[in-house]
Amino acid sequence: MLLEQVEYVRPQSLDEALEILANDDGAAPLAGGQSLTNVLKNRVASVDVLVDISALGDLAGITRTADGGLSIGACVTYDELDRSAEVRQSHWMLGEVAAHIEDQQIRNKGTIGGNCCLSDPTNNLPPILVALDAVMELRSRSGRRSVEAADFFKGYFATALEPGELLVSITVPQMPERSGAGYASLAVGADAKAMVRAAARVTLDRDHATIVDSRVVLARVAHVPTRDAEAEARLNGADATDDAVRAACAGVADGMQPITDVHGSSEYRRQMAKVMARRAVDQAIAAARGGRNGSSAGGN
Amino acid sequence: MGERATSHAVTVEVNGEKVSRIVAARQLLVHFLRDTLGLTGTHIGCDTGNCGACSVIVNGKLVKSCMILAAQTDGATIETVEGLAQDGTLSPLQESFHEHHALQCGYCTPGMLMSATYLLRHNPEPTDEEIRRGIRGNICRCTGYVNIVKAIRAVSRRQATGGHAVTAAAGEEV
Numbered sequence: 001m002l003l004e005q006v007e008y009v010r011p012q013s014l015d016e017a018l019e020i021l022a023n024d025d026g027a028a029p030l031a032g033g034q035s036l037t038n039v040l041k042n043r044v045a046s047v048d049v050l051v052d053i054s055a056l057g058d059l060a061g062i063t064r065t066a067d068g069g070l071s072i073g074a075c076v077t078y079d080e081l082d083r084s085a086e087v088r089q090s091h092w093m094l095g096e097v098a099a100h101i102e103d104q105q106i107r108n109k110g111t112i113g114g115n116c117c118l119s120d121p122t123n124n125l126p127p128i129l130v131a132l133d134a135v136m137e138l139r140s141r142s143g144r145r146s147v148e149a150a151d152f153f154k155g156y157f158a159t160a161l162e163p164g165e166l167l168v169s170i171t172v173p174q175m176p177e178r179s180g181a182g183y184a185s186l187a188v189g190a191d192a193k194a195m196v197r198a199a200a201r202v203t204l205d206r207d208h209a210t211i212v213d214s215r216v217v218l219a220r221v222a223h224v225p226t227r228d229a230e231a232e233a234r235l236n237g238a239d240a241t242d243d244a245v246r247a248a249c250a251g252v253a254d255g256m257q258p259i260t261d262v263h264g265s266s267e268y269r270r271q272m273a274k275v276m277a278r279r280a281v282d283q284a285i286a287a288a289r290g291g292r293n294g295s296s297a298g299g300n
Numbered sequence: 301m302g303e304r305a306t307s308h309a310v311t312v313e314v315n316g317e318k319v320s321r322i323v324a325a326r327q328l329l330v331h332f333l334r335d336t337l338g339l340t341g342t343h344i345g346c347d348t349g350n351c352g353a354c355s356v357i358v359n360g361k362l363v364k365s366c367m368i369l370a371a372q373t374d375g376a377t378i379e380t381v382e383g384l385a386q387d388g389t390l391s392p393l394q395e396s397f398h399e400h401h402a403l404q405c406g407y408c409t410p411g412m413l414m415s416a417t418y419l420l421r422h423n424p425e426p427t428d429e430e431i432r433r434g435i436r437g438n439i440c441r442c443t444g445y446v447n448i449v450k451a452i453r454a455v456s457r458r459q460a461t462g463g464h465a466v467t468a469a470a471g472e473e474v
């Protein structure tokens with residue numbers, strides 16, 4: 001398909017990219033292009049200049065932070081996340097979620113930064129990043145700031161990014177000891193878009209018997225990945241048993257109004273959110289016991 | 301490529317041959333290959349990144365050529381389906397598609413071949429499940445995939461060694 005007339009530039013440095021973005025309202029960062037190219041084809045957004053950030057060194061690579069967390073460049077691809085020994089060692093589930101995004105071609109191009117900045121509610125990475133307490137590192141010509149993942153996603157295709165700002169990297173803190181992560185989706189087909197998802201993280205006590213801290217994040221239930229604070233409160237201090245988790249997750253998504261669409265009604269989604277949350281928490285507990293940071297079970 | 305512009309000079313190596321052209325910034329790689337270079341083996345099925353008919357290998361990475369701009373590939377090495385056969389001899393994978401009746405209308409075949417080529421490069425002994433995952437991004441409306449999986453399995457090292465993973469004892473590297 002022929003796109004509308006557009007300019008293209010491949011800046012040589014982050015500063016050069018930020019300068020172009022600051023000076024031109026019609027400038028759009030081009031990362032993996034696995035969404036933006038379709039946006040341009042559909043002509044739903046008008047872009048004057050595509051600023052190709054995909055090869056910038058400042059946005060590349062995965063490094064271990066001093067305190068044992070990860071710093072992930074915004075242009076790291078899903079395939080790189082999947083194959084990263086660093087990611088698998090400390091945040092196994094993040095690699096696993098990336099490994100199940102759509103297909104190999106999209107995993108070779110799509111980036112963690114693009115997946116977040118698009119803020120498509122069906123995208124796979126935002127909920128797990130919220131569950132892992134990730135922090136988004138933003139840069140603009142005039143400075144830098146950090147925004148917690150839970151505050152970064154603002155709505156359908158809306159984020160905390162200001163005009164001229166780039167997401168440069170994502171910091172994922174080290175998981176506390178005896179922690180694990182889980183991720184469960186109700187997908188229309190294997191590795192396909194999900195109707196409802198839940199991501200979870202739990203920390204267990206020394207005996208692996210009691211949950212001392214938890215995150216329960218729902219996706220596709222509201223417009224953005226949403227922590228269910230009430231479910232977390234019920235889990236914290238609860239026994240790490242099937243029955244206790246089931247009881248704590250029974251009220252998940254109550255009071256929320258998921259959309260109704262061709263794949264399912266609002267009520268069906270609300271019920272399934274409870275099931276996905278329970279599965280994600282169960283996985284997280286198993287992973288915490290197994291000591292492998294979320295490696296007990298796969299799943300899209 | 302420092303300057304912003306609506307057209308850019310691009311030099312790429314396509315199937316071993318260096319080519320230089322001026323491309324419009326808005327030109328998709330698939331149109332550069334088909335319309336500018338006349339390499340019509342790479343197909344357009346959906347133009348939305350869903351079907352995989354346009355799959356090619358750029359700098360060793362399998363990508364959908366309807367989802368990237370030609371201008372982005374300056375300096376890249378590109379492999380298309382036209383590069384698989386050498387001197388008129390089909391590649392083992394192409395031969396296997398032929399033998400196993402892995403195509404009917406053939407529309408998806410160039411993309412399937414590129415995905416399978418990429419898969420076997422990275423995983424010479426895929427399980428059937430890994431083969432299916434490897435062609436997950438390629439849609440076939442005709443075959444039902446069974447013969448495609450068979451064709452790929454037949455040229456994998458797993459098959460070549462009688463269904464078992466190659467072991468060091470058999471005198472080959474694992």
Ligand SMILES: Cc1cc2nc3c(=O)[nH]c(=O)nc-3n(C[C@H](O)[C@H](O)[C@H](O)COP(=O)(O)OP(=O)(O)OC[C@H]3O[C@@H](n4cnc5c(N)ncnc54)[C@H](O)[C@@H]3O)c2cc1C
Pocket residue numbers: 028029030031032033034035036037053074075101102106109110111112113114115117118120122123124125161165166167168191192193194348349350
């Ligand atoms: C057929 C198909 C199926 C897909 N299925 C899924 C799926 O199931 N799950 C899923 O998660 N994704 C899916 N995707 C989308 C894919 O994951 C995209 O890669 C992702 O949404 C965007 O990442 P990108 O790197 O390709 O970004 P781009 O397309 O390059 O950019 C997306 C948006 O983010 C902006 N942007 C990108 N990077 C930055 C940055 N660092 N700072 C500021 N702004 C930035 C761009 O300007 C643009 O507005 C699918 C895509 C296709 C084509």
Ligand code: FES
Pocket residue numbers: 343344345346347348349350351352353354355364365366367
């Ligand atoms: S034409 Fe590119 S994926 Fe269908």
Ligand code: FES
Pocket residue numbers: 402403404405406407408409439440441442443
């Ligand atoms: S052979 Fe017809 S689409 Fe695959």
